[in-house]
Amino acid sequence: MTESARTAPPSQVAELALACVDYVRRAVGAELDYTPDTLPILDEYLRKARGTAQAEIVRLVAPAVGAYFGEVLRRSFDCRWHAPGSEFSSWRVEFARCFLYFNPIGMAVEAIQLEDTAGLGATIVTSDDALADLRAQLERAAPVRVEDYYALTTRFEVIDQIVHFLMVRSRELGTGREYDADFYRAQAKDEPPAQA
Template structure:
């Protein structure tokens, strides 16, 4: 399904009264791919990426420009998607609070969120952005607690639809994740759960 985040629910914003969380550095494999993404973008557009959500629009353009090259050389998708997906995932990790599982092949990587029960593979998202199609086995979909799936689905169904070209872009995926995170946090507060913290062990 394709969703648009432009429904009045803005991106997730941290509470200014709370100190920002202290996040550990990303795993070395993720950091290396983020550096590669920054290098690709800087080489093509002359602009440095700084790890903030605002830079995802530039990554969107890089994805658009890379699609033809990936179509001509399908073997290049592993390198490009790895770099773009790692950068997208790291932007999300810093914005929302999450933990990487980045061991083994890229199809097994996951981003585990800390404040809500939500996980997925950002590299799978990048592969879909580059080909405008789903990639079975790459887990780009949002993995939720079964008790939240129906409510989240209904929340996303209320968002105006967009075409696949826009839906698969990194910035759109970020905005959709932001809406889901805010929705789940509000649901937890309404249930009186307070400050819930999930670790990687909760996802296994």
């Protein structure tokens, strides 16, 4: 278990993730336990949910699904939530041992709509100097169907590969460090860094 996994998530994230657990239990009769093994169940839930009113699903379900997905990530990797206020588009998970962040709620919207969405922060952000090598690494992967590309199970696997790649790269270059909340606020152009 990572240090981040021992630290409770923000209350609004925890509440939304619990709502996701409840939605899935009611819809498919399965219990989510915040492990990567439950992501295929969540993907199946989203496949079934796509048949109903799209706008309603995105408004009600995506925040809960994204919070659950972010919690699976937080418990699996050394990352933390940045979740100020109730504007979901500003939320993200930030990794402590490599420079990597994105919005799991944006990824949930993409998993529902099966297309990229602008303005929701679903794009994975890392340092510019690692980007070319990372893209080359990911392009070697076998092509997948659109539905599989946006599936949260696939996203988790890709994030796992990215984290591994960035950690190995950092070790090889001797550039390992901890990335704290102030660093991310500065990089993501949020509010000014907290004063000590």
